[in-house]
Amino acid sequence: MKTIEVNLREANYNIYIERNITNKIIKYLQENYNNKKIAIITDSNLEKLYVENFKKTIEENSFNTKIISVKPGEESKSIDTLKKVYFELCDFKLGRTDLIITFGGGVIGDLGGFAASTYLRGVDYIQVPTSLLAQVDSSIGGKVAVDLPWGKNLVGSFYHPKAVFIDPHFLRTLEKRFFNDGLSEVIKYGCIKDNSIIDELINYKNEKELLDNIDSLIFKCCNIKKIVVEKDEKDFGERMLLNFGHTLGHALEKYFNYKHYSHGEAVAIGMVHITKKSEKLNITEKNVSKHLEEVLKKYDLPYEIPEINMEEIYNSIFLDKKSSGKNISLIMIKKIGVGIIKEVSFEELENYI
Ligand SMILES: NC(=O)c1ccc[n+]([C@@H]2O[C@H](COP(=O)([O-])OP(=O)(O)OC[C@H]3O[C@@H](n4cnc5c(N)ncnc54)[C@H](O)[C@@H]3O)[C@@H](O)[C@H]2O)c1
Numbered sequence: 001m002k003t004i005e006v007n008l009r010e011a012n013y014n015i016y017i018e019r020n021i022t023n024k025i026i027k028y029l030q031e032n033y034n035n036k037k038i039a040i041i042t043d044s045n046l047e048k049l050y051v052e053n054f055k056k057t058i059e060e061n062s063f064n065t066k067i068i069s070v071k072p073g074e075e076s077k078s079i080d081t082l083k084k085v086y087f088e089l090c091d092f093k094l095g096r097t098d099l100i101i102t103f104g105g106g107v108i109g110d111l112g113g114f115a116a117s118t119y120l121r122g123v124d125y126i127q128v129p130t131s132l133l134a135q136v137d138s139s140i141g142g143k144v145a146v147d148l149p150w151g152k153n154l155v156g157s158f159y160h161p162k163a164v165f166i167d168p169h170f171l172r173t174l175e176k177r178f179f180n181d182g183l184s185e186v187i188k189y190g191c192i193k194d195n196s197i198i199d200e201l202i203n204y205k206n207e208k209e210l211l212d213n214i215d216s217l218i219f220k221c222c223n224i225k226k227i228v229v230e231k232d233e234k235d236f237g238e239r240m241l242l243n244f245g246h247t248l249g250h251a252l253e254k255y256f257n258y259k260h261y262s263h264g265e266a267v268a269i270g271m272v273h274i275t276k277k278s279e280k281l282n283i284t285e286k287n288v289s290k291h292l293e294e295v296l297k298k299y300d301l302p303y304e305i306p307e308i309n310m311e312e313i314y315n316s317i318f319l320d321k322k323s324s325g326k327n328i329s330l331i332m333i334k335k336i337g338v339g340i341i342k343e344v345s346f347e348e349l350e351n352y353i
């Protein structure tokens with residue numbers, strides 16, 4: 001088993017990475033939540049695949065548990081679903097010293113984490129992320145939220161879990177398109193901080209070899225996120241590096257009403273597009289964008305910007321919450337493994353995006 005310690009001003013917790021992690025979770029529950037009630041928030045896919053058995057196993061160890069299951073997908077990251085979750089927590093009479101487990105992808109982690117941060121002014125929760133995106137990104141760093149009709153993640157907080165339990169074995173049942181979505185974030189980590197991630201991805205001969213080695217890739221990504229979040233918990237500096245490819249990515253997702261590109265696909269296009277531009281401006285070494293295209297192509301991720309009205313994209317970027325005052329912070333790479341933050345004004349934006 002691999003363990004990463006996250007040390008923050010307000011919270012310290014461990015990320016455990018191990019195949020078949022249930023026994024480790026039981027031991028942790030016995031040591032920390034003996035005789036406590038446990039609400040497991042999940043979606044109906046994960047409920048059938050893993051959570052029903054997981055509940056049986058923890059009940060065999062004398063815990064009183066309840067499954068709160070929601071519909072799979074982004075539409076469950078809503079105020080309506082949150083209300084349903086609060087009602088079920090109340091029905092179960094979950095108390096302030098009891099525990100919530102979020103068992104699922106990024107939607108469940110964000111929704112369940114936000115419920116944990118607000119129900120009874122905050123109860124403990126642990127994350128059991130099951131999608132690649134959740135295992136390398138959303139389960140770490142304490143950002144929890146739900147969406148509003150006006151946009152994504154508009155109501156949320158920073159609220160850290162007491163522990164994160166990552167089982168790479170769960171990934172074998174994840175649909176390919178969701179797996180590739182997560183890979184786009186893995187590639188992002190490689191671009192901003194660790195070129196060995198990109199080298200590995202380029203060199204794997206097939207999917208099996210990738211899956212056999214995914215544990216070490218997950219470890220590398222979690223470790224990068226830990227280091228970045230420790231330096232900048234509230235996202236005013238270094239943490240912005242994690243937005244590489246996301247400025248154009250978010251704008252593209254929105255432009256197509258979240259229907260055409262998945263998040264990972266939009267980020268993939270965003271990473272290549274800004275790198276082509278920064279190469280022209282001599283901020284990035286030559287041929288880096290080609291290298292990036294090569295790895296994205298290998299994993300069936302898009303990299304060409306579609307025919308779109310760029311004016312609309314620029315306006316949408318400036319309305320995005322990341323733009324502060326007159327300038328916007330854009331993330332670029334000098335070469336693979338070295339990310340930088342650059343402040344750009346609205347007038348300069350088209351040189352970069
Ligand atoms: N909090 C953060 O820092 C942060 C960072 C990045 C993304 N996010 C959020 O994460 C969300 C996206 O996360 P996601 O891509 O995991 O989406 P998701 O939670 O909707 O999961 C994708 C699909 O995969 C299924 N699934 C998950 N794990 C599975 C498994 N092991 N086997 C079979 N099916 C499985 C789910 O049921 C769902 O249908 C977005 O809402 C995004 O805003 C949050």
